Amino acid sequence: NAGVTQTPKFQVLKTGQSMTLQCAQDMNHNSMYWYRQDPGMGLRLIYYSASEGTTDKGEVPNGYNVSRLNKREFSLRLESAAPSQTSVYFCASSAGGLAGYRVVHNEQFFGPGTRLTVL
Amino acid sequence: GQSLEQPSEVTAVEGAIVQINCTYQTSGFYGLSWYQQHDGGAPTFLSYNALDGLEETGRFSSFLSRSDSYGYLLLQELQMKDSASYFCAVRRKDSNYQLIWGAGTKLIIKP
Numbered sequence: 001n002a003g004v005t006q007t008p009k010f011q012v013l014k015t016g017q018s019m020t021l022q023c024a025q026d027m028n029h030n031s032m033y034w035y036r037q038d039p040g041m042g043l044r045l046i047y048y049s050a051s052e053g054t055t056d057k058g059e060v061p062n063g064y065n066v067s068r069l070n071k072r073e074f075s076l077r078l079e080s081a082a083p084s085q086t087s088v089y090f091c092a093s094s095a096g097g098l099a100g101y102r103v104v105h106n107e108q109f110f111g112p113g114t115r116l117t118v119l
Numbered sequence: 120g121q122s123l124e125q126p127s128e129v130t131a132v133e134g135a136i137v138q139i140n141c142t143y144q145t146s147g148f149y150g151l152s153w154y155q156q157h158d159g160g161a162p163t164f165l166s167y168n169a170l171d172g173l174e175e176t177g178r179f180s181s182f183l184s185r186s187d188s189y190g191y192l193l194l195q196e197l198q199m200k201d202s203a204s205y206f207c208a209v210r211r212k213d214s215n216y217q218l219i220w221g222a223g224t225k226l227i228i229k230p
Contacts, residue, residue, distance in 0.1 A: 040127075042206055042220035043162070058217060090161060107152075108218070110161035 002026055006091050006111035013081045013118045021076040021114050023091030031094045032074035033058075033108065034066060036087040043090065049074055081118045089114045123207055123221035130227045131197055139192045139224045141207035148209040151183045151190045152218070157203045165192070165205075194226075202228045 004025045013019060025032065030051045035043040045058030049068040063085060065077045074093075078085060091111040123143045131137040141151065150169040154162040168174050168183035168190060180193040194201055204225050208218040 040222070042123075042208075042222045043218075044220070045217055048217065107164040107167070108162075110163070112161050 004091055004093055004109050004111035006089075006114050008114060009112065010115050011117070013078075013116065015082060015118060017081050018077065018079050019081065020078075021089055021091070021116075022073070023075065023111055024073045025091075025093040025109070026072065027093060027095075027109065028071070029093035029095050029109075030071070032068065033092040033094075034064070034074070034076045035090045035092065036060065036085075037090060037113075038087050046076065046089075081116075083118045085116065086118045087116060089116060123209065123219060125205075125207060125221040125224045127222070128225045128227065130229065133197055133199060133228055133230050135197050136193065136195045137197060137226065139194075139205050139207075139226065141190045141192070141221055143188050143190075143207075143209060147212035148219075149212060150210055151181070152208045152210070153179075153181050153192045154206045154208065155203050156206065156223070162206060197228050199228055199230070202226060 007022045033048040034046040036046055037043050044060050046060055046064050047055055047058055047066040049055045052071045055066050055068055067075045090113050092108040094108045123141055125141050150167055152167045153165040155165050156162045165179055166174055166176055166181040168181050171183050171185055173180055173182045178195045183190040204223040206223045207221045211217045
């Protein structure tokens with residue numbers, strides 16, 4: 001049981017290059033998330049997927065796209081990287097959803113992160 | 120608006136007790152969570168308060184007071200391995216899935 005895995009662990013890009021960050025979870029979770037974390041700051045949500053087949057913008061979606069490929073996998077794409085996108089990117093997953101009318105607390109499980117530098 | 124405030128840094132001595140506060144301004148939320156993150160690592164879940172009061176998990180306790188818009192994480196019998204950053208987060212009431220995060224408190228433990 002690997003939990004949440006991310007690839008790559010490190011990446012250096014030049015301005016304007018594109019890349020896709022991969023994320024997979026083996027916990028049969030419904031919801032998946034992409035965050036970025038800048039030095040000395042909390043996590044900011046880029047995009048999330050409440051369930052397979054749906055994606056929604058978070059707090060800072062500009063410059064990114066996502067694909068929920070299946071229940072396990074959720075990828076993040078930078079089409080034209082900019083230095084402002086230099087950050088650590090975390091993927092997370094949670095069981096997600098509701099139990100009747102009550103929101104079920106869903107602990108988020110995080111991957112190890114991808115450290116991205118854009119020159 | 121919605122925001123959470125935490126002290127940026129707290130220093131304590133090994134074996135002591137430390138409290139990390141979190142105050143928030145948000146129109147509505149479902150509960151207060153705490154996560155721990157070691158340098159270079161990923162956040163890991165510590166505790167969750169759905170209701171007012173104290174939740175205890177081993178050496179860690181978390182408290183929530185909705186009327187005061189305030190919560191805290193209490194760490195007892197501090198160990199050097201507790202040196203990390205601690206984040207509070209609330210789940211937005213208008214979204215089942217989005218957490219709003221504080222900027223984190225770096226806990227420095229001295230021997």
